[in-house]
Amino acid sequence: MNINHKLLLLLVVLCQSCTQSIVINTTVPEPLVEKIENFNLAVIYEDNIQNYQYENINSESSACCEIDFSDSQLNLFRKILQSFFPGLIELPNNNSEMLSNVDLYMEPQLDAFEFLSPEESRNDKYAVWLKYKIDIYDNKKTLLSNWYITGYGEQSTGSFGVSESLTKAIDLALRDTGVNLAIKIEDDFDKLVKLISTDL
Amino acid sequence: MAGCTTTRLEEQTNLPFEILEGESVVITSNSYHVGNETETDFLQCINKSLIKKQKTFNVIPTQQFINQLYPWFEPRTAPQTTDDLSSFLARDLVRERIETLDVKYFVNISGQTKTNSSSGALTCAAGPGGGGCFGLAWWDDTSSYSASIWDLSQESSVGNVSASVSGTSVIPALVIPIPILARTQKTACEELTDQILDFFSRN
Numbered sequence: 001m002n003i004n005h006k007l008l009l010l011l012v013v014l015c016q017s018c019t020q021s022i023v024i025n026t027t028v029p030e031p032l033v034e035k036i037e038n039f040n041l042a043v044i045y046e047d048n049i050q051n052y053q054y055e056n057i058n059s060e061s062s063a064c065c066e067i068d069f070s071d072s073q074l075n076l077f078r079k080i081l082q083s084f085f086p087g088l089i090e091l092p093n094n095n096s097e098m099l100s101n102v103d104l105y106m107e108p109q110l111d112a113f114e115f116l117s118p119e120e121s122r123n124d125k126y127a128v129w130l131k132y133k134i135d136i137y138d139n140k141k142t143l144l145s146n147w148y149i150t151g152y153g154e155q156s157t158g159s160f161g162v163s164e165s166l167t168k169a170i171d172l173a174l175r176d177t178g179v180n181l182a183i184k185i186e187d188d189f190d191k192l193v194k195l196i197s198t199d200l
Numbered sequence: 201m202a203g204c205t206t207t208r209l210e211e212q213t214n215l216p217f218e219i220l221e222g223e224s225v226v227i228t229s230n231s232y233h234v235g236n237e238t239e240t241d242f243l244q245c246i247n248k249s250l251i252k253k254q255k256t257f258n259v260i261p262t263q264q265f266i267n268q269l270y271p272w273f274e275p276r277t278a279p280q281t282t283d284d285l286s287s288f289l290a291r292d293l294v295r296e297r298i299e300t301l302d303v304k305y306f307v308n309i310s311g312q313t314k315t316n317s318s319s320g321a322l323t324c325a326a327g328p329g330g331g332g333c334f335g336l337a338w339w340d341d342t343s344s345y346s347a348s349i350w351d352l353s354q355e356s357s358v359g360n361v362s363a364s365v366s367g368t369s370v371i372p373a374l375v376i377p378i379p380i381l382a383r384t385q386k387t388a389c390e391e392l393t394d395q396i397l398d399f400f401s402r403n
Contacts, residue, residue, distance in 0.1 A: 029267040029270040031270055032268075032270060034293065152233075156239070172275070176274060176276055178270070178271055179271040179276050
């Protein structure tokens with residue numbers, strides 16, 4: 001191996017070690033919401049809710065390039081849905097059978113994740129957007145509605161480091177998703193129940 | 201070493217109010233959704249300073265209160281003006297939680313620290329025989345903050361206090377740089393805390 005190859009190898013190794021990696025461990029508090037009793041909701045989480053990993057290989061920003069959401073999104077949806085529906089049933093995402101005791105099926109999936117670094121937005125903030133699509137089916141697996149739930153978070157880099165600011169912005173965006181999901185359930189759940197009644 | 205600062209304080213009382221021993225207050229700030237730029241560390245400073253400087257009333261740490269009220273005190277859902285208080289308190293669960301925590305007042309903080317101007321030049325260099333800096337740099341900071349005291353029972357603002365601190369920081373360097381910093385934000389935090397305590401002590 002000549003000196004040029006050695007230098008190239010060293011550069012590759014150094015670049016690998018420079019890649020920033022962030023693990024998100026957001027936990028949302030117990031929501032302060034009214035329970036919806038006597039209603040059986042089953043939820044099927046898509047893979048990108050259960051363990052989403054973002055990788056931006058073309059990023060020129062200093063922000064990052066690998067973000068592991070671990071089970072943050074799953075915990076968020078669980079916490080919000082269980083607080084409304086005490087008898088929430090979780091089904092595996094390859095489930096195709098229809099359960100007789102289920103009134104509604106919900107299938108949330110991550111539709112989009114975007115962020116802007118301070119270099120890109122020309123200010124001192126990280127801004128994060130999340131968008132989820134939730135397909136809602138009746139007990140015969142007929143599609144009733146699609147809900148689009150978004151979340152936004154921003155954090156200035158002021159007293160935080162780069163990865164800490166981005167982590168905090170994602171944390172706020174996930175919490176904001178929980179807010180919007182709770183508002184959507186409060187505002188629109190009755191409409192869904194009416195749709196089921198009409199269906200019968 | 202600290203640079204010189206100039207402080208300007210103002211106070212305004214709108215309505216009669218009282219705070220009793222054991223009652224609680226929460227430090228709040230407007231959301232980034234409405235363009236608020238108040239720094240998180242300034243809010244933490246006010247929280248810590250208010251807890252340290254008095255024992256009459258309780259100060260519930262902001263994040264702890266936000267978590268207790270999730271999802272109704274997040275940037276999207278928290279009241280941004282006193283006009284929003286009635287709809288915020290209209291939720292039974294929110295009102296019950298606030299009563300349980302015995303929260304009587306929100307102290308809503310706004311403002312930020314800005315660098316107005318900077319000048320001078322500072323150059324540093326290092327070589328095999330050593331290194332050093334040479335030059336002079338300075339800048340002016342203004343930390344301007346106000347606190348509006350929201351009475352939850354009256355659903356209105358009972359008064360406002362404000363503190364504006366300006367100062368010039370200088371770094372002269374002759375081999376070794378010697379920073380002489382005007383800690384305007386820290387001074388504003390201390391002054392605003394004293395103003396808030398003074399306001400509550402006059403009920």
